[in-house]
Amino acid sequence: MxxxxxxxxxxxxxxxxxxxxxxxxxxxxxxxxxxxxxxxxxxxxxxxxxxxxxxxxxxxxxxxxxxxxxxxxxxxxxxxxxxxxxxxxxxxxxxxxxxxxxxxxxxxxxxxxxxxxxxxxxxxxxxxxxxxxxxxxxxxxxxxxxxxxxxxxxxxxxxxxxxxxxxxxxxxxxxxxxxxxxxxxxxxxxxxxxxxxxxxxxxxxxxxxxxxxxxxxxxxxxxxxxxxxxxxxxxxxxxxCDVTASTRRWRFPSYILNDKDFKKKMEAELDLFFDINDNGETNPENLWESAKAYIRGFIISYMSHRKRTNFIKTQAIRAELNSVLNEKASTFLFYQKQRMYEYGNKPSKYLARLLNQKQTYNTIAGIRDSEGKRHFDRKNISSVFVSFYKSLNKSENKNAIQNITQTPLYTTAEEQAGPRLSSLY
The missing domain is CATH 3.60.10.10 (Endonuclease/exonuclease/phosphatase)
Incomplete structure (x- = not known):
């Protein structure tokens, strides 16, 4: 579940x-x-x-x-x-x-x-x-x-x-x-x-x-x-919760009708289909059902090609953006080092801003217990920690507690002195 x-x-x-x-x-x-x-x-x-x-x-x-x-x-x-x-x-x-x-x-x-x-x-x-x-x-x-x-x-x-x-x-x-x-x-x-x-x-x-x-x-x-x-x-x-992706029926992506290239290619494909298949004797219902299947296949192929083309363009733009960001970051680091050299050891506004930016959060978002189950609720996370440290600090020697309770806390002066010399012979 x-x-x-x-x-x-x-x-x-x-x-x-x-x-x-x-x-x-x-x-x-x-x-x-x-x-x-x-x-x-x-x-x-x-x-x-x-x-x-x-x-x-x-x-x-x-x-x-x-x-x-x-x-x-x-x-x-x-x-x-x-x-x-x-x-x-x-x-x-x-x-x-x-x-x-x-x-x-x-x-x-x-x-x-x-x-x-x-x-x-x-x-x-x-x-x-x-x-x-x-x-x-x-x-x-x-x-x-x-x-x-x-x-x-x-x-x-x-x-x-x-x-x-x-x-x-x-x-x-x-x-x-x-x-x-x-x-x-x-x-x-x-x-x-x-x-x-x-x-x-x-x-x-x-x-x-x-x-x-x-x-x-x-x-x-x-x-x-x-x-x-x-x-x-x-x-x-x-x-x-985990959602299983449902298989829904195919829908025509109406937004591609704004694509002039798509409309030109669609018109050419439809003309070609009807020229080949419409001989005057074909049942109109069968012809239309076949045309819909053909159109669907063409649209799926066109959309796949469009996504691949857009992906290549996106990769090129990302590369250019990465180059610009690298240059910007290196410039920023250069000026940051300069500011650190000038004000790093002085009680200035720059040092105060650096300290204010260091906000540490001790929140633990999720944790796994000994059985591998994930917990995200704070109470469950606390319970996992409690059970872990209880088992960690628990002695494996079952007789340890009994031995401690049976050992007397105080001994007589005679017992502390040890055996007399006469008892050794």
């Missing part, structure tokens, strides 16, 4: 945390709610300022920056959560970030999105393409999507003009096979995550999307109150 561990997620549009007071207020709020993984949108922080989020309860921080007054997304992970990073993909426009790794030994992909207003079809195409690259059985898509999926239930007052804004999002979710977990658990409830003061309207535009096969792992999904920001936080609490 697979082990399960509960994690509490939160997605929250913070509407800018550039000011240190608001940044502290948001982090304290998340800590009070016992959030283990937080998705933040509209952080309004540059890369250097995003690093400031890694303090207090935050052990890991992944972010995509744009400017100090717009966009920006971040994923914060509690220092006691045993997450191991495998890959991280950032959007250069500060709109979304994908973090892929393992938590409690289970593979997970987390995507934090801040969609433009109104969201464009090309944006959802880009998000869907990136999701397909890192998708796994435990995939979590959250954030501020700036559109409602159901204009009757998710908006008040109902705005017919904005009814079709979520169509492209629905199509993308269908392509990647994700569902709105809050609406699944609350089919007819009306609740909202955003208040627009200029329009005096409420809407639900902040979501968590998950694969339908892991719905049973969700404990709760709820919407908080609108008080710190003009958005309400959305909470998701679920059990993390």
């Amino acid at each position: 697979s082990s399960m561990n509960t994690i509490k997620f939160c997605t929250f549009n913070v509407k800018g945390i550039h000011h240190p007071i608001k940044r502290k207020k948001i982090l304290s709020f998340l800590k009070k709610d016992k959030i283990q993984i937080a998705f933040l949108q509209e952080t309004h922080l540059v890369a250097k300022e995003h690093i400031k989020l890694k303090r207090d309860w935050v052990g890991q921080a992944y972010y995509s920056s744009f400017s100090s007054n717009s966009r920006g997304v971040a994923i914060l992970i509690h220092k006691a959560t045993p997450f191991v990073l495998k890959a991280c993909k950032k959007d250069p426009d500060g709109r979304h970030i994908i973090v892929h790794g393992t938590v409690y030994g289970v593979e997970i992909t987390m995507t934090n999105t801040y969609a433009p207003s109104p969201p464009s079809c090309s944006f959802w195409t880009r998000v869907g393409t990136d999701l397909e690259e890192y998708k796994c059985p435990l995939t979590l898509l959250g954030g501020d999507f700036n559109c409602s999926l159901d204009h009757k239930l998710d908006r008040t007052p109902t705005d017919a003009h904005k009814a079709n804004m979520g169509t492209s999002l629905v199509k993308m979710l269908d392509d990647v096979n994700l569902i709105d977990i809050w609406r699944t658990l609350n089919p007819s409830v009306r609740d909202f995550t955003f208040y627009s003061n200029p329009h005096n309207s409420y809407s639900r535009i902040d979501y968590f999307f998950i694969p339908p096969q892991i719905t049973g792992q969700v404990n709760t999904c709820s919407i908080g109150s609108i008080h710190i920001s003009d958005h309400a936080p959305v909470y998701l609490e679920m059990n993390i």
